Amino acid sequence: MNNVLQIAWLIPVLPLIGFIINGAGRNILSKGIAGFIGSSVVLASFLLSIYVFIQVANGNTHVAHYFNFINIETLKIAFDFKIDQLSSLFLLIITGVGFLIHVYSTSYMHNEPAKDFAKYFAYLNLFVFSMLLLVMGANYVIMFIGWEGVGLCSYLLIGYWFKNNDYTDAAKKAFVMNRIGDLGFLLAVFWLISKVGTVSFDEIFAAESLQKLSTTDITGITLLLFVGATGKSAQIPLYTWLPDAMAGPTPVSALIHAATMVTAGIYMIARSNILYTMAPVTQAVVAITGIATAVLAATIALKQNDIKKVLAYSTVSQLGYMFVGLGVGAYTGAVFHVMTHAFFKALLFLGAGSVIHAMGGEQDMRNMGGLKKHMNITHLTFLLGCLAIAGMPPFSGFFSKDEILAAAFSNSPVLWGIGVITAMMTAFYMFRLYGMTFLGKFRGTHEQEHHLHESPVAITIPLIILAILAVFGGLVGIPEVFMHGGHKLEAFLEPVFAQSNAITVKHSLSHSTEYMLMAVSVTGALIALIYAWNKYSKYQKTMAEPTGFAKILANKWYVDELYNGMIISPLKSLSVFFNNIIEKKVIDGMVNGTGKAVNYGSRQLRWLQSGQVGAYILLIVIGILILFIIQLFL
Amino acid sequence: MDIKAYIILSLTLFTIGIIGVLIRRNAIIIFMCIELMLNAVNLLLVAFSKMHAASAVAKASPDFVGDAQIFVFFIMVVAAAEVSVGLAIIVMLYRNTHSVDVNFLNRLKN
Numbered sequence: 248m249n250n251v252l253q254i255a256w257l258i259p260v261l262p263l264i265g266f267i268i269n270g271a272g273r274n275i276l277s278k279g280i281a282g283f284i285g286s287s288v289v290l291a292s293f294l295l296s297i298y299v300f301i302q303v304a305n306g307n308t309h310v311a312h313y314f315n316f317i318n319i320e321t322l323k324i325a326f327d328f329k330i331d332q333l334s335s336l337f338l339l340i341i342t343g344v345g346f347l348i349h350v351y352s353t354s355y356m357h358n359e360p361a362k363d364f365a366k367y368f369a370y371l372n373l374f375v376f377s378m379l380l381l382v383m384g385a386n387y388v389i390m391f392i393g394w395e396g397v398g399l400c401s402y403l404l405i406g407y408w409f410k411n412n413d414y415t416d417a418a419k420k421a422f423v424m425n426r427i428g429d430l431g432f433l434l435a436v437f438w439l440i441s442k443v444g445t446v447s448f449d450e451i452f453a454a455e456s457l458q459k460l461s462t463t464d465i466t467g468i469t470l471l472l473f474v475g476a477t478g479k480s481a482q483i484p485l486y487t488w489l490p491d492a493m494a495g496p497t498p499v500s501a502l503i504h505a506a507t508m509v510t511a512g513i514y515m516i517a518r519s520n521i522l523y524t525m526a527p528v529t530q531a532v533v534a535i536t537g538i539a540t541a542v543l544a545a546t547i548a549l550k551q552n553d554i555k556k557v558l559a560y561s562t563v564s565q566l567g568y569m570f571v572g573l574g575v576g577a578y579t580g581a582v583f584h585v586m587t588h589a590f591f592k593a594l595l596f597l598g599a600g601s602v603i604h605a606m607g608g609e610q611d612m613r614n615m616g617g618l619k620k621h622m623n624i625t626h627l628t629f630l631l632g633c634l635a636i637a638g639m640p641p642f643s644g645f646f647s648k649d650e651i652l653a654a655a656f657s658n659s660p661v662l663w664g665i666g667v668i669t670a671m672m673t674a675f676y677m678f679r680l681y682g683m684t685f686l687g688k689f690r691g692t693h694e695q696e697h698h699l700h701e702s703p704v705a706i707t708i709p710l711i712i713l714a715i716l717a718v719f720g721g722l723v724g725i726p727e728v729f730m731h732g733g734h735k736l737e738a739f740l741e742p743v744f745a746q747s748n749a750i751t752v753k754h755s756l757s758h759s760t761e762y763m764l765m766a767v768s769v770t771g772a773l774i775a776l777i778y779a780w781n782k783y784s785k786y787q788k789t790m791a792e793p794t795g796f797a798k799i800l801a802n803k804w805y806v807d808e809l810y811n812g813m814i815i816s817p818l819k820s821l822s823v824f825f826n827n828i829i830e831k832k833v834i835d836g837m838v839n840g841t842g843k844a845v846n847y848g849s850r851q852l853r854w855l856q857s858g859q860v861g862a863y864i865l866l867i868v869i870g871i872l873i874l875f876i877i878q879l880f881l
Numbered sequence: 882m883d884i885k886a887y888i889i890l891s892l893t894l895f896t897i898g899i900i901g902v903l904i905r906r907n908a909i910i911i912f913m914c915i916e917l918m919l920n921a922v923n924l925l926l927v928a929f930s931k932m933h934a935a936s937a938v939a940k941a942s943p944d945f946v947g948d949a950q951i952f953v954f955f956i957m958v959v960a961a962a963e964v965s966v967g968l969a970i971i972v973m974l975y976r977n978t979h980s981v982d983v984n985f986l987n988r989l990k991n
Binding site: 857858859860861864865868 | 986
């Protein structure tokens with residue numbers, strides 16, 4: 248049992264070592280070594296995570312204490328790791344999927360110069376380190392260190408090809424929007440400190456501490472934490488950075504913006520589940536924001552032509568589903584969807600990368616088509632991923648999405664209805680993507696057609712592994728209606744959510760209702776799937792601009808333009824005002840004016856030095872007189 | 882006699898001395914005015930010494946010595962020393978500029 252405490256610190260530290268070696272040695276390491284170091288440290292962390300997971304599954308949860316980070320009389324923040332069911336599950340996801348993506352990157356990025364190649368792996372390792380810190384932290388402050396770290400690495404990696412101004416703008420946008428969310432997170436932490444006096448999870452979630460918080464306190468704290476989650480996990484109103492973040496390399500999009508960083512918000516809320524259960528107002532806000540984001544992003548994805556943008560909006564939409572799950576109290580369902588989403592979304596992104604690689608960098612789907620013949624493994628794994636995300640049984644997406652929808656139904660049928668419509672749209676746009684890319688006739692140039700080939704082993708093996716996970720990953724969460732005791736994941740995560748479950752009133756749906764809900768959503772998705780398959784396998788290329796409602800969707804509901812007009816332009820005019828008027832006239836005026844005044848004064852005072860001795864003596868006498876008069880009055 | 886008369890006389894002499902220092906151009910006359918100021922102060926000190934000796938405070942304590950006028954001798958000694966130095970400077974000034982006009986000494990101008 249002590250072994251876990253002894254090795255738990257290695258899990259994040261190994262990627263950190265990889266970062267230091269690759270970062271410091273980027274000018275001297277060859278590409279092979281850099282890739283090997285970068286991938287092997289993550290593999291080592293993965294193996295250690297398996298060991299930890301097995302220990303936790305046997306019932307040993309720990310809080311590993313390392314040192315006192317902040318130690319003053321009124322506030323003690325220790326550098327602790329909390330190793331329990333939730334964190335060990337996330338450890339597996341992060342290191343496992345992370346390792347596959349590292350291996351994929353060694354082949355995908357092989358055209359980069361050696362220095363940039365090592366830099367890439369250094370940043371990727373730093374990201375894994377920060378994410379591991381986030382999920383293993385035993386208090387909000389350690390979690391926040393990781394939270395900030397992943398935001399930083401997201402900025403570094405999106406702007407990886409830094410010579411392109413558009414890419415660096417996208418990176419800055421991501422970082423700034425993340426920061427806005429972080430303000431909410433920090434305010435919540437300060438509020439907690441002022442009311443409860445501690446930031447440690449175990450101490451806050453204990454019954455005595457919870458009693459110190461009034462309803463207003465809990466609602467405020469949870470809302471502010473949720474603001475942090477909207478920034479990190481791309482919900483309304485802070486989601487616009489994620490589609491722009493597709494400027495980074497595709498493996499980065501797969502790791503950061505599909506599988507891990509964007510799930511940080513959900514992890515945080517799942518960790519604080521008792522606070523959210525005690526604040527129904529916030530739960531309603533979370534659910535409504537989640538479903539609104541899901542629908543909005545799905546509508547936008549219907550009309551995007553860039554393969555990565557479709558996947559980006561799909562990510563935003565699926566994250567919305569996860570927040571719906573959190574908002575209705577289905578914490579296990581949300582975490583389950585995090586897991587399955589990590590599998591199939593990473594698979595989809597990596598598959599898209601394989602396609603882009605074969606197309607020589609082309610990302611516009613209107614120029615693709617008929618790739619089925621040329622890329623067997625990519626095609627097959629991508630199809631499995633599409634089926635999973637569309638929620639077709641028995642793939643993983645079906646089980647997790649259905650659990651969330653069932654919980655939504657017992658909370659509010661309207662929520663469920665909108666969720667089903669979104670699921671249908673999901674199936675539609677995913678198979679639109681599949682049809683335009685893999686079916687039909689090839690619509691690109693001749694030289695692109697000659698270049699088409701299946702990707703090398705380092706790319707296809709991760710695709711295969713992820714496809715297997717996407718297909719079979721749902722079997723850990725078989726709902727009660729199919730198999731009694733089949734929901735292994737719920738049983739595993741039971742201790743984490745026990746406090747919440749104790750105080751919520753469980754609405755159980757009857758078996759027949761659940762079967763009907765499943766049937767409705769699956770049928771709807773199936774209809775959308777078949778319709779899209781038919782329509783887009785016969786897709787005729789048209790570069791025409793869409794008109795009418797389609798134009799609004801293709802332009803992302805003009806949200807970016809709205810933000811530009813409402814927030815950015817006023818800020819810019821304000822700063823122009825400050826620069827021209829206050830900086831140049833007032834402050835510079837004061838500084839220059841002081842100089843001028845001193846100059847003038849000194850010129851006047853110079854006349855005193857006439858050289859005439861008589862004048863000097865006169866001044867002495869005047870001075871004595873003045874002193875004499877003054878002392879008369881004091 | 883009333884002490885006020887002595888004070889007024891001393892003040893008058895002192896003011897005449899100051900005005901003389903400020904106004905006159907001849908360096909030797911300026912020295913004479915300085916001497917005048919010193920002597921005015923001497924007069925004041927002697928007068929106060931006599932006043933203090935004749936006042937009630939003095940009659941109250943048995944071993945009172947009314948000799949503050951001794952201080953005047955110190956001032957006279959200092960005046961003599963200072964005059965010797967000053968006249969030496971005036972002689973040097975005359976050797977260099979062939980006049981004793983203080984308005985010539987404006988080399989420190991600006």
